[in-house]
Amino acid sequence: MTPVAPDAAWNRLLALAQRPGATAIRSLFSRDAARFEKFHWQACDMLLDLSKTAIDDAAMQALLGLAEATGVMAARDAMAAGERVNNTEDRAVLHMALRAPPGAGFKARRADGGVDDASADVDATMAAMERFTRAVHAGEIRSATGETFTDVINIGIGGSDLGPFMASRAMWHEGSPMRPLYLANADAHNWELIRPRLNPGRTLVLIASKTFTTAETMANARVVRGWLEQTLGTEGMRQHLVALSTNHKATAEFGVPSDRVFGFHDWVGGRFSLWSAIGLSIALGCGWDDFIRLLAGARAMDEHFLSAPPAANLPLLLALTTVWHVNGLGLDNHAILPYDHRLSRFPAHLQQLEMESLGKRVTKGGLPVKHLTGPVIFGEPGTNAQHSFMQLLHQGTTPVPADFVLIANPSHPYAGNHRLLLANGLAQAEALLRGRGEDEVRAEMTAAGKSAEDVERLLPHRVFPGDRPSTTLLLPRLDPQMLGQIVALYEHKVFCLGVLWDVDAFDQWGVELGKQLSTSILPELLPEGRVGAHDPSTAGLIGQLRAWQGL
Numbered sequence: 381m382t383p384v385a386p387d388a389a390w391n392r393l394l395a396l397a398q399r400p401g402a403t404a405i406r407s408l409f410s411r412d413a414a415r416f417e418k419f420h421w422q423a424c425d426m427l428l429d430l431s432k433t434a435i436d437d438a439a440m441q442a443l444l445g446l447a448e449a450t451g452v453m454a455a456r457d458a459m460a461a462g463e464r465v466n467n468t469e470d471r472a473v474l475h476m477a478l479r480a481p482p483g484a485g486f487k488a489r490r491a492d493g494g495v496d497d498a499s500a501d502v503d504a505t506m507a508a509m510e511r512f513t514r515a516v517h518a519g520e521i522r523s524a525t526g527e528t529f530t531d532v533i534n535i536g537i538g539g540s541d542l543g544p545f546m547a548s549r550a551m552w553h554e555g556s557p558m559r560p561l562y563l564a565n566a567d568a569h570n571w572e573l574i575r576p577r578l579n580p581g582r583t584l585v586l587i588a589s590k591t592f593t594t595a596e597t598m599a600n601a602r603v604v605r606g607w608l609e610q611t612l613g614t615e616g617m618r619q620h621l622v623a624l625s626t627n628h629k630a631t632a633e634f635g636v637p638s639d640r641v642f643g644f645h646d647w648v649g650g651r652f653s654l655w656s657a658i659g660l661s662i663a664l665g666c667g668w669d670d671f672i673r674l675l676a677g678a679r680a681m682d683e684h685f686l687s688a689p690p691a692a693n694l695p696l697l698l699a700l701t702t703v704w705h706v707n708g709l710g711l712d713n714h715a716i717l718p719y720d721h722r723l724s725r726f727p728a729h730l731q732q733l734e735m736e737s738l739g740k741r742v743t744k745g746g747l748p749v750k751h752l753t754g755p756v757i758f759g760e761p762g763t764n765a766q767h768s769f770m771q772l773l774h775q776g777t778t779p780v781p782a783d784f785v786l787i788a789n790p791s792h793p794y795a796g797n798h799r800l801l802l803a804n805g806l807a808q809a810e811a812l813l814r815g816r817g818e819d820e821v822r823a824e825m826t827a828a829g830k831s832a833e834d835v836e837r838l839l840p841h842r843v844f845p846g847d848r849p850s851t852t853l854l855l856p857r858l859d860p861q862m863l864g865q866i867v868a869l870y871e872h873k874v875f876c877l878g879v880l881w882d883v884d885a886f887d888q889w890g891v892e893l894g895k896q897l898s899t900s901i902l903p904e905l906l907p908e909g910r911v912g913a914h915d916p917s918t919a920g921l922i923g924q925l926r927a928w929q930g931l
């Protein structure tokens with residue numbers, strides 16, 4: 381068969397998305413009794429339902445044709461083979477090696493042509509992390525005051541905070557070995573909230589930073605180091621410090637003992653790093669065995685991603701659904717709605733994972749992209765979301781595709797609450813699809829005794845257009861293994877989108893300019909500083925800040 385060029389595949393897809401009625405979903409169900417059967421998939425103990433989107437057979441064929449034309453599966457294999465698929469940073473992308481079984485044989489191809497044994501390094505770090513975690517939990521490693529460590533605080537930001545924070549919140553339970561806390565924001569009000577809950581004599585401090593130069597993390601690390609030192613002295617303070625970083629020189633300069641540094645490599649991207657040493661707070665807080673279960677879940681999804689055919693490959697199907705919405709229908713917002721409070725940080729994690737990876741406007745070759753790329757990702761757990769932004773999803777001017785995540789069995793005993801939660805999640809997706817037409821609204825208001833005049837006045841406000849797309853991920857339970865699976869599912873979705881859109885999903889140059897400008901503004905905020913050369917707005921704001929600070 382002659383391979384289709386990406387442009388031809390795009391044209392075919394866009395033409396299908398412009399067909400009259402291409403956004404209708406209800407009629408797809410009425411025309412095809414088997415639609416749910418055809419458009420849901422089960423793999424890795426989860427069910428992915430795409431039937432509540434406007435993707436029909438022709439659109440799915442066109443989407444799969446696009447995946448073939450853009451070489452998604454070949455790119456996947458290149459990533460797994462340790463090729464330097466992060467081309468603007470000239471690095472391999474090997475977060476899959478972090479959750480592979482010992483001796484898995486992942487290789488990282490270096491820029492100088494050499495090959496590193498990625499798995500050997502991962503295995504050695506994992507062994508060291510396990511020894512440390514178990515020794516802390518057994519009370520063999522104790523604090524400077526001779527007490528057992530009861531709390532662990534992770535100081536990091538972005539990928540060095542969001543992933544571990546999200547996973548700890550999802551996995552931690554009453555019987556877990558330590559209390560994990562997360563300090564990210566440069567705003568010291570964050571520390572002020574955490575500090576009163578901590579006893580320095582029982583607190584282990586993890587400084588999580590791939591580069592060990594991130595300004596916010598280093599500022600917070602200095603504050604917390606000072607807090608430890610005040611009570612424990614310099615030597616005592618050092619016994620409480622741990623660094624999770626690739627920058628061994630900087631960790632030593634900061635005063636972290638070398639046997640308390642857990643490293644990783646540049647082929648682990650920040651937003652993909654929770655499986656690496658960056659995940660130590662998860663292991664300490666939730667237990668080593670659960671950390672391993674989390675990794676095993678991600679591995680199960682890796683195996684699925686690496687082996688399932690395109691038409692049944694869950695990460696690819698999710699990515700293609702996003703292409704349909706963003707590029708086909710021009711819908712560039714996307715809501716993440718986990719109906720499980722343990723997943724309350726999941727939308728924030730996906731926000732970084734997706735927006736830092738896919739918020740790009742040039743191709744891997746440096747040309748302007750021809751299509752829209754990463755959508756705006758936002759979300760909240762259900763049912764909270766229903767009482768904040770769901771109004772807009774139901775009746776706003778533009779549809780916003782939403783991912784519902786529903787868990788069949790909770791790990792609490794309150795069956796009534798759980799039924800309420802599930803009924804609401806199912807109902808929201810049903811309401812988005814079904815809508816509510818004029819006849820139905822009129823009949824309901826008339827039956828409720830409204831006057832004819834009131835009925836007509838209120839009618840437009842009470843109509844729901846329906847045909848609003850959503851996808852549902854249904855899981856039997858949320859345990860560490862399942863969490864690993866769903867996080868890896870979205871990681872691979874992001875990878876597929878990077879290939880489909882031909883952007884480097886592993887760099888983040890867009891965060892640099894603001895960091896640089898803040899460095900030059902910093903001295904202007906000192907008492908002896910002066911307002912420098914800025915646009916009039918920034919200069920005016922700095923001037924007023926200085927005035928209100930009495931400078």
Ligand code: F6P
Nearest residue numbers: 538539540589590591594650891
């Ligand atoms: O600001 C962007 C970023 O580089 C993220 O990609 C990263 O996760 C975060 O900062 C933290 O970086 P580091 O782990 O080096 O402190």
